[in-house]
Amino acid sequence: MAQTIIGLNDPKAVKRFSAFLAVDTARVSYFNKKFMGVGPESGMPIQMLPQLESDAGEQITFDLSMQLRQQPIEGDDVQEGTEEDLKFYTDAVFIDQMRGGVNSGGRMTRKRTIHDLRRVARARQAEWWGRIFDELFFIYLSGSRGANTEYIFPLSYTGFSNNALQVPDAEHVMFAGDATSFATISNDDQLTTLEVDRAITKAVMMGGGTQGTPQIQPVMVEGEEHYLLLMSPWQAFDLRTATGASNWLEIQKAAATAEGRKSPIFKGGLGMHNSVVLHSHKGIIRFTNAGAGGAEPAARALFFGAQAAVVAFGSPGTGLRFNWHEETRDNGNQLVISTSSIFGLKKTRFTIEGTAKDFGVIALDTYSADPG
Numbered sequence: 460m461a462q463t464i465i466g467l468n469d470p471k472a473v474k475r476f477s478a479f480l481a482v483d484t485a486r487v488s489y490f491n492k493k494f495m496g497v498g499p500e501s502g503m504p505i506q507m508l509p510q511l512e513s514d515a516g517e518q519i520t521f522d523l524s525m526q527l528r529q530q531p532i533e534g535d536d537v538q539e540g541t542e543e544d545l546k547f548y549t550d551a552v553f554i555d556q557m558r559g560g561v562n563s564g565g566r567m568t569r570k571r572t573i574h575d576l577r578r579v580a581r582a583r584q585a586e587w588w589g590r591i592f593d594e595l596f597f598i599y600l601s602g603s604r605g606a607n608t609e610y611i612f613p614l615s616y617t618g619f620s621n622n623a624l625q626v627p628d629a630e631h632v633m634f635a636g637d638a639t640s641f642a643t644i645s646n647d648d649q650l651t652t653l654e655v656d657r658a659i660t661k662a663v664m665m666g667g668g669t670q671g672t673p674q675i676q677p678v679m680v681e682g683e684e685h686y687l688l689l690m691s692p693w694q695a696f697d698l699r700t701a702t703g704a705s706n707w708l709e710i711q712k713a714a715a716t717a718e719g720r721k722s723p724i725f726k727g728g729l730g731m732h733n734s735v736v737l738h739s740h741k742g743i744i745r746f747t748n749a750g751a752g753g754a755e756p757a758a759r760a761l762f763f764g765a766q767a768a769v770v771a772f773g774s775p776g777t778g779l780r781f782n783w784h785e786e787t788r789d790n791g792n793q794l795v796i797s798t799s800s801i802f803g804l805k806k807t808r809f810t811i812e813g814t815a816k817d818f819g820v821i822a823l824d825t826y827s828a829d830p831g
């Protein structure tokens with residue numbers, strides 16, 4: 460009886476499993492499934508730039524067009540020569556290759572067929588890639604690797620693909636309580652709803668108009684403006700306990716009854732306060748060296764709006780974002796399945812009038828200790 464066999468590195472298998480891996484990774488990645496949109500008009504917190512998926516190159520540049528700030532001409536006063544020039548500021552993201560793989564062992568230790576191994580490898584590598592992307596987004600948005608011990612990337616990590624980590628500029632960092640710097644954080648500077656109110660007030664009043672600072676753009680959901688605050692579970696514990704049970708119930712109810720509550724930015728959220736959708740994730744960057752003595756535990760919550768970060772992919776030659784490769788080693792005894800992706804990501808930042816300024820995210824540093 461004739462039988463169809465898809466062997467090692469058959470083009471049909473490569474494309475099929477590369478495509479499946481891309482879909483699976485998107486579903487697993489926290490940032491991808493909640494906060495990512497394609498193209499400059501997406502209006503989501505993470506902007507995916509597709510230009511290099513089909514074109515050659517290792518860098519994408521993108522521009523910020525500043526608002527006009529000229530005074531109007533009144534009456535019969537002459538307008539000629541008073542026109543304002545359009546001002547553009549540029550940022551860039553580089554791409555490079557990243558790879559990973561699994562070794563299924565020798566024939567005597569494998570209890571599954573090659574097709575089962577492909578499915579298992581796809582599932583495990585989708586989880587791995589999702590974790591890789593999420594860790595990178597946390598690191599780049601925070602501008603620091605932090606002290607998280609659960610990360611794949613080492614404590615000494617300084618960035619990927621020529622995209623340097625960028626610490627928050629002075630206008631885009633806040634501190635909880637009465638702390639005025641990272642070095643003055645103490646155990647009473649915890650996350651509360653007051654910090655949420657301070658953050659949204661800062662975002663609304665920051666920049667725009669004649670100021671040289673770009674304004675953080677809200678995420679539009681069903682015609683309503685929203686910002687997001689992503690905190691660690693320890694910060695979420697502090698927020699809940701400071702709020703009280705009845706007020707926390709109102710925060711949860713606000714999200715459950717909001718217009719656009721079916722949007723990805725609401726799903727899985729803790730609640731909503733003052734139009735800020737609250738989220739919690741264990742990947743938030745943590746520190747162990749805050750405070751006057753450099754020994755206080757702290758965490759960097761992320762308050763952000765649209766286009767806070769960008770990610771760009773380059774095709775590995777298959778027209779897809781991931782490449783799938785299978786090979787045998789040890790005279791055909793071991794089966795190795797590896798995957799790769801060409802990409803780059805970074806926090807959005809523009810140099811305006813000689814000063815580098817973050818575009819869509821504010822770092823909110825608070826005291827944060829394990830409540831257990």
